[in-house]
Amino acid sequence: xxxxxxxxxxxxxxxxxxxxxxxxxxxxxxxxxxxxxxxxxxxxxxxxxxxxxxxxxxxxxxxxxxxxxxxxxxxxxxxxxxxxxxxxxxxxxxxxxxxxxxxxxxxxxxxxxxxxxxxxxxxxxxxxxxxxxxxxxxxxxxxxxxxxxxxxxxxxxxxxxxxxxxxxxxxxxxxxxxxxxxxxxxxxxxxxxxxxxxxxxxxxxxxxxxxxxxxxxxxxxxxxxxxxxxxx
Amino acid sequence: xxxxxxxxxxxxxxxxxxxxxxxxxxxxxxxxxxxxxxxxxxxxxxxxxxxxxxxxxxxxxxxxxxxxxxxxxxxxxxxxxxxxxxxxxxxxxxxxxxxxxxxxxxxxxxxxxxxxxxxxxxxxxxxxxxxxxxxxxxxxxxxxxxxxxxxxxxxxxxxxxxxxxxxxxxxxxxxxxxxxxxxxxxxxxxxxxxxxxxxxxxxxxxxxxxxxxxxxxxxxxxxxxxxxxxxxxxxxxxxxxxxxxxxxxxxxxxxxxxxxxxxxxxxxxxxxxxxxxxxxxxxxxxxxxxxxxxxxxxxxxxxxxxxxxxxxxxxxxxxxxxxxxxxxxxxxxxxxxxxxxxxxxxxxxxxxxxxxxxxxxxxxxxxxxxxxxxxxxxxxxxxxxxxxxxxxxxxxxxxxxx
Numbered sequence: 001x002x003x004x005x006x007x008x009x010x011x012x013x014x015x016x017x018x019x020x021x022x023x024x025x026x027x028x029x030x031x032x033x034x035x036x037x038x039x040x041x042x043x044x045x046x047x048x049x050x051x052x053x054x055x056x057x058x059x060x061x062x063x064x065x066x067x068x069x070x071x072x073x074x075x076x077x078x079x080x081x082x083x084x085x086x087x088x089x090x091x092x093x094x095x096x097x098x099x100x101x102x103x104x105x106x107x108x109x110x111x112x113x114x115x116x117x118x119x120x121x122x123x124x125x126x127x128x129x130x131x132x133x134x135x136x137x138x139x140x141x142x143x144x145x146x147x148x149x150x151x152x153x154x155x156x157x158x159x160x161x162x163x164x165x166x167x168x169x170x171x172x173x174x175x176x177x178x179x180x181x182x183x184x185x186x187x188x189x190x191x192x193x194x195x196x197x198x199x200x201x202x203x204x205x206x207x208x209x210x211x212x213x214x215x216x217x218x219x220x221x222x223x224x225x226x227x228x229x230x231x232x
Numbered sequence: 233x234x235x236x237x238x239x240x241x242x243x244x245x246x247x248x249x250x251x252x253x254x255x256x257x258x259x260x261x262x263x264x265x266x267x268x269x270x271x272x273x274x275x276x277x278x279x280x281x282x283x284x285x286x287x288x289x290x291x292x293x294x295x296x297x298x299x300x301x302x303x304x305x306x307x308x309x310x311x312x313x314x315x316x317x318x319x320x321x322x323x324x325x326x327x328x329x330x331x332x333x334x335x336x337x338x339x340x341x342x343x344x345x346x347x348x349x350x351x352x353x354x355x356x357x358x359x360x361x362x363x364x365x366x367x368x369x370x371x372x373x374x375x376x377x378x379x380x381x382x383x384x385x386x387x388x389x390x391x392x393x394x395x396x397x398x399x400x401x402x403x404x405x406x407x408x409x410x411x412x413x414x415x416x417x418x419x420x421x422x423x424x425x426x427x428x429x430x431x432x433x434x435x436x437x438x439x440x441x442x443x444x445x446x447x448x449x450x451x452x453x454x455x456x457x458x459x460x461x462x463x464x465x466x467x468x469x470x471x472x473x474x475x476x477x478x479x480x481x482x483x484x485x486x487x488x489x490x491x492x493x494x495x496x497x498x499x500x501x502x503x504x505x506x507x508x509x510x511x512x513x514x515x516x517x518x519x520x521x522x523x524x525x526x527x528x529x530x531x532x533x534x535x536x537x538x539x540x541x542x543x544x545x546x547x548x549x550x551x552x553x554x555x556x557x558x559x560x561x562x563x564x565x566x567x568x569x570x571x572x573x574x575x576x577x578x579x580x581x582x583x584x585x586x587x588x589x590x591x592x593x594x595x596x597x598x599x600x601x602x603x604x605x606x607x608x609x610x611x612x613x614x615x616x617x618x619x620x621x622x623x624x625x626x627x628x629x630x631x632x633x634x
Contacts, residue, residue: 057628060547062546062547062627062628062631063628082551082552083551083552083553086546086549086550086551086552087549087551089546089547089548089549090548090549090550091549095547095548097631101540101543101544101547101631102544103541103544103545104541105248106244114545114548115548115549117233117237118233118545118548118549118550118551118554119549120233120234123236123237123240162548166549
């Protein structure tokens with residue numbers, strides 16, 4: 001058991017994910033146990049093929065474990081149906097992706113407002129909240145720019161604004177600096193540190209131990225199993 | 233998601249690919265426009281024919297000599313059978329329910345007025361002709377009882393004939409020559425319009441025509457008007473009985489005359505036009521169907537292209553039904569926009585055709601409603617499958633899609 005917390009955001013108990021490819025069964029996660037406390041900034045470090053992406057999909061409620069228990073922010077989510085998972089993603093999780101994954105041909109403002117649309121927030125309010133989030137990330141003058149008009153660093157900051165706008169319990173960042181130059185990458189990591197100091201719970205998934213040092217706790221993932229890491 | 237969110241998304245999407253949107257909608261535009269225009273053409277043509285039939289006379293019943301046959305194309309045989317006589321006409325005028333009776337003796341002769349001439353249809357008839365066939369005088373007067381009684385050489389001409397021979401209201405009282413014989417022009421008929429031959433004829437007293445041109449006591453046809461519309465069937469029956477008795481034909485045997493009523497003609501026209509309308513609407517529906525398949529095609533391509541977008545939307549909280557409604561509303565917006573534009577074009581086209589063909593503008597609100605309904609159905613039917621494909625995408629797979 002890694003990390004015991006009084007007020008956990010993430011509790012994984014004996015979580016396994018086995019891909020059924022017909023003739024072969026491929027275990028991607030094997031009996032994983034992990035706790036992440038509220039306000040923690042945790043890094044999951046692993047090379048490609050280690051089960052890192054599967055971990056991200058499970059934690060992000062994009063996929064279900066084959067077995068085991070997953071409690072996110074007090075709610076068991078392992079057995080939810082598709083709509084239930086969508087609801088949890090909408091309310092409790094903010095994603096930051098390696099390739100930003102902004103909606104193309106859609107302004108920064110609309111991109112950041114989009115998660116609020118799926119929460120049913122009225123248009124006027126969600127645009128106001130989206131604008132506030134973008135301004136907090138220093139993009140107040142880029143509201144009407146579409147992704148193709150923004151630099152990689154700016155696009156990733158739009159992505160972070162989109163993850164923050166719903167005030168989620170968990171921010172899940174998947175290689176957020178992977179597509180950025182070192183300067184923009186450092187900038188993005190310092191944003192995560194700031195968010196952490198403001199009390200946000202962040203899980204950062206990366207293959208890069210350097211990047212992982214931004215977090216205050218780390219675990220290695222290898223062959224679908226976790227192992228405490230020593231950072232810095 | 234609210235409806236306004238969905239509309240916002242759909243219109244934004246359609247607005248970013250204007251050429252593609254326009255080409256996709258074009259299929260529906262053409263389909264709906266052809267449904268509206270072709271149905272309107274069918275209805276306009278029907279109205280044109282019905283109007284002409286009604287302008288032939290009010291409560292008109294026509295008795296033709298010879299064996300039962302169709303109308304129209306067999307007009308050439310008029311006068312070739314000689315089974316109807318002036319006495320038959322007189323007998324018919326004694327029947328209850330008959331208002332006016334106008335026997336007709338028809339022949340074709342050369343008509344000369346000044347330096348102009350034409351071969352015209354010469355109709356020998358009685359003064360009742362004017363009422364039976366619902367003509368109005370444009371100038372002068374119609375042939376009267378005195379001219380009939382005294383075999384007078386007077387003539388009334390149709391509007392087209394007057395045009396052809398350059399005769400106007402100042403020509404009343406002048407002399408025209410029919411088959412070389414001088415006649416006094418006493419009147420010119422008001423035009424009935426249309427493209428038929430109703431305005432191209434020369435009317436003379438029946439007695440004069442028989443004496444000078446034909447020389448028999450048979451007539452080419454007997455036109456009569458019933459006192460009211462509901463009398464037409466009764467009158468037809470009475471005439472049949474009367475003529476069978478006069479001609480010595482057993483009831484049930486083949487008659488040597490036939491009776492055509494306006495109601496029969498109108499009935500034939502409307503059954504033909506129903507077939508025509510269904511046929512044209514059917515052909516037009518095929519293009520609407522093709523337009524719908526065009527929408528489905530482009531929506532399927534769109535779902536494929538936007539797989540990653542769908543993945544992103546699901547990651548940030550969209551449920552399957554949010555994605556489904558987004559794509560469905562897009563398809564509906566496409567087909568509805570196509571439908572509205574198509575109706576506009578269809579209405580303009582039917583207006584242009586109606587004016588050109590001369591039956592005026594026939595606007596049928598039902599057609600418009602049906603066409604709009606069909607374009608909506610096309611949007612739903614052909615949008616729902618691509619939309620459900622989109623809704624069912626696995627977010628993990630969709631997010632990784634390049």
